[in-house]
Amino acid sequence: xREPNTQYILSLSYGKxxxxxxxxxxxxxxxxxxxxxxxxxxxxxxxxxxxxxxxFKQKADCIIEERYGITVEHIxxxxxxxxxxxxxxxxxxxxxxxxxxxxxxxxxxxPVRKGQWCTSKLKTEVLTKFFNQSNIRNAxxxxxxxxxxxxxxxxxxxxxxxxxxxxxxxPIENTTVEQSAFSQCPKHKGHKTNIVQxxxxxxxEPERIERHTKxxxxxxxxxxxxxxxxxxxWCEENDLLSPIYTTATRxxxxxxxxQGVEQLRLLRKDYPEYWELMLKWDNDSPVTFHPDGHTVxxxxxxxxxxxxxxxxxxxxKFRWKQVL
Numbered sequence: 001x002r003e004p005n006t007q008y009i010l011s012l013s014y015g016k017x018x019x020x021x022x023x024x025x026x027x028x029x030x031x032x033x034x035x036x037x038x039x040x041x042x043x044x045x046x047x048x049x050x051x052x053x054x055x056f057k058q059k060a061d062c063i064i065e066e067r068y069g070i071t072v073e074h075i076x077x078x079x080x081x082x083x084x085x086x087x088x089x090x091x092x093x094x095x096x097x098x099x100x101x102x103x104x105x106x107x108x109x110x111p112v113r114k115g116q117w118c119t120s121k122l123k124t125e126v127l128t129k130f131f132n133q134s135n136i137r138n139a140x141x142x143x144x145x146x147x148x149x150x151x152x153x154x155x156x157x158x159x160x161x162x163x164x165x166x167x168x169x170x171p172i173e174n175t176t177v178e179q180s181a182f183s184q185c186p187k188h189k190g191h192k193t194n195i196v197q198x199x200x201x202x203x204x205e206p207e208r209i210e211r212h213t214k215x216x217x218x219x220x221x222x223x224x225x226x227x228x229x230x231x232x233x234w235c236e237e238n239d240l241l242s243p244i245y246t247t248a249t250r251x252x253x254x255x256x257x258x259q260g261v262e263q264l265r266l267l268r269k270d271y272p273e274y275w276e277l278m279l280k281w282d283n284d285s286p287v288t289f290h291p292d293g294h295t296v297x298x299x300x301x302x303x304x305x306x307x308x309x310x311x312x313x314x315x316x317k318f319r320w321k322q323v324l
Contacts, residue, residue, distance in 0.1 A: 001033045002241065006194040013035045013128065013200070014057055015251070017221060018062035020231035021242045022068060032070065032198070038126045039076045040090040040118075040253060042277070048253040050271065052243045060240055075130055077122045089255060092121050093281060109285030110257050118253070131195060174305035202228040242277060255281075257289055264299050265306075265313065275300075298324060 002008075008031045012018050025032050037057075040048035046180060047054050061072045075173035092178035097106045098295055111118045194216075199218050201208045204227035221231065235241040252259075254267055254274055268275040282289060282296035289296045301323045306313045 003196075006196055007033050008196045008198065009014075009034045009036060009131070011200040014060060014242055015200070016231045016235045016241060016245065017202050017228065018200035018322045019060065019242075020226060021198060021220050022064065023234060023238075024226060025070070025198060028220055028223055030198075030218070030220060032068070035064065035070050035072045036127070036130055037072055037074050038123045038130075040122045041075045041076060041086060042255055042274075043088050043090045044086060045278075046274075048255070050254050052247065053251070056243055062273070063238070063240060067166075072173075075126055077126050087122065089118060089122060089253070090281070092117065094284070106286045107284065109287040110281070110289050112287060113258065114255075115289045118256075131197075139295045164184075200231075202226060202231055204228055257291075261299065262314070265303055266305065268303055294320065 004182055010018075010021060010032060012035050014037070023034075042048050049057070065071050078089075078093075079085040079087050093108055093110070095108050097108055098105055105274065108117055136187075194218060196218060198211055198218050200218055201212060201221060203209075203222050203225050212219065226234075232245065242251065254271070255278055256257070267278075277299060278289075278296045288294065289299075298320065302311070302318075302320075305311045305323045311318060
């Protein structure tokens with residue numbers, strides 16, 4: 001049932017659960033107005049996703065538009081004062097910030113594991129701005145006023161059979177969307193448009209279900225009873241299974257400081273130009289790549305030793321003192 005003056009939005013991650021959530025929305029007869037994806041860029045011209053994932057997103061977008069009649073909106077971080085200038089990982093990396101302890105300025109450099117700026121600056125804040133009430137009011141109501149219903153579907157008008165799953169707080173006039181997004185009153189606390197967010201959380205994820213069961217959020221997969229296995233099955237049958245589930249392609253940013261040695265080894269082997277960029281960043285970062293103190297150059301020494309046959313790749317007995 002559609003509430004008056006309410007926009008229904010799916011935040012898409014391109015993971016199996018997130019994509020299967022589209023079909024769950026359709027099967028449940030729920031309204032859907034927009035699909036949004038927060039895109040992260042390594043540099044002005046290089047995406048954060050590896051090429052196989054970039055290709056998959058493009059294919060998925062075509063399938064989604066063809067089957068559901070909705071164009072996926074790709075949004076990305078921009079400079080606060082210059083909305084047209086893309087804020088990439090590299091730009092934020094080389095931004096100066098004031099260190100209260102040292103009373104001086106330094107580069108952001110690599111993110112630290114606790115309170116990592118890459119998530120907040122390049123994704124969370126992007127979604128916050130998107131869901132801001134003024135943005136919804138300006139971008140959505142114009143289409144509604146024109147009677148443009150192409151971007152909305154329900155069980156009645158869809159004649160076919162077919163992870164960011166993160167919840168963020170959206171500040172709106174001294175309150176938040178989590179507190180007031182979904183209300184029987186269409187103009188709750190003066191808002192002209194309420195917001196309902198769909199999250200692709202599978203039915204067999206009890207901890208996440210409990211954490212995200214709150215006002216303004218709907219979990220279609222849970223309502224339909226689809227577990228992770230069913231979500232994967234549906235994606236496989238509909239040519240929407242991401243390569244991260246079938247190949248060694250990394251899901252997420254190729255420069256992520258949280259990835260393991262296997263992924264770093266593959267990055268160096270398959271995308272040497274990206275690896276060289278990481279070595280450059282490593283030279284300039286005031287923060288080590290890994291929180292244990294190891295740098296990208298440390299991994300380069302390890303992989304170089306493997307290339308020479310001095311140590312074995314994947315050896316569980318490996319110790320850093322062998323190469324440092």
